Amino acid sequence: MAVSDERLREMAARLVEVPGVTAVTLSGSRARGTHAPDSDTDVGLYYRGALDLAALGALAREVAGPSARVTAPGEWGPWVDGGGWLTVDGAPVDWIYRDLDRVARAVADAGHGRYAFHAQAGHPLGVPDFTYAGEVALSVVLADATGEFTALQERTRVYPAALRDALIAGLWEADFLTGVARKAVSRGDAAYVAGCLFRLVGVCAHALHGAAGRWLVNEKGAIASAAALPGAPDRFRQRVDAMFACVDGDPAHLGTALDMAADLVLETADACAMMAR
Known part of the structure; x- marks a missing residue:
């Protein structure tokens, strides 16, 4: 059973008393109403300066008991x-943890259609x-000592048109990936093809969410989420699954997977x- 709402708000009130913490949110699947009974409850700790x-x-x-520990910023x-x-x-x-100043910069960049993908374990x-x-937009505020988080959230309520356009334009990368992956087909390099396909379908999922004006904040479940969008390509999820089922080291099968990918990118x-529109 998940921790109660009352307990979360009580915890948040204590957390914002910790020097450095400015706001506490309920985030993740529970905030979005998509959680399962065994889902973790994600609590965002927005901080400024030294914690x-x-x-x-x-x-x-x-x-949480005597064995509980927290990390220093940057440890994960x-x-x-x-x-x-x-x-x-x-x-x-x-x-x-979330660095509030860094989050504010990301919100501003999204509003101008600027984005990049960053390596993270x-x-x-x-x-x-x-x-x-997206996390700011989709979170539930549990405590906000300064009001800054709430002000940021208001700025993210409407999906930025500039970000929508940039993500759609970013489909060039998905098309490019089908081309470079074909160079590995004759060698039966299934691992490289699989990597290109994973990146390709991720780019497509983000573009579809951008076009629909929906925040996508995690690659877990991204394909199912994209498939459920009104106007998404027909059988999007099933076609992605079929594409990966072809990645078995046989050059003929790899070629088939990339043909399927090319069609999916166009659609x-x-x-x-x-x-x-």
């Missing part, structure tokens, strides 16, 4: 930069920096053009 790690660790042990990587994997009232609760597609803006471009 008081001693105070934060003491609070973690108080709410550059974009999911730290936090704590806790068990509260028998349920998994993840504290996840656990995210094979990479983390697009507009993920921060994705047409779908995005229609959806963005």
Whole structure:
């Protein structure tokens, strides 16, 4: 059973008393209403400057037991930069750090259609920096000591037209990937082809979400989410699955997978053009 809403708000009120923490949010699948019974509860800790790690660790042990620990910022990587994997009232609760100033820059960049994908452990597609803006838009505010997070959230309520256009334009990369992957077919290099296909379908999923004006904040479930969008290419998810089923080292099968990919990219471009009208 998940930790209760009352317990989360009580925890958030304590967290914003920790020096450095400015806002606390409920994020992830629970905030979006897509969680399963065994889903972790993600709690965003938005901070500015130096976090008081001693105070934060003491609070973690108080709410999650003596073995609980929190990381220093940066310990988990550059974009999911730290936090704590806790068990509260028998349920998994993840504290996840977010640098508020960095988030504000990402929101501004998204508004101007600027984005890039960044390497991060656990995210094979990479983390697009507009993920921060999407997280702000989709989160539930539990505590906001300064009001800055709430103001940022208001800026993300409407999906930026410039980001939509940039993600659709970014489909050039999906088309490019089909070409470079074909160079590996004669060698039966299934691993390289699989990597190109994974990147390709990720680019398509982001373009479709952009065209629909929907924030996509995680590659987990991205294909199913894209397939469910009104106007997405027919049988998008099934065709992606069939494409990967062909990746078995046989050059003929690899060629078939890339032919399927090329068709899907073309249909994705047409779908995005229609959806963005």
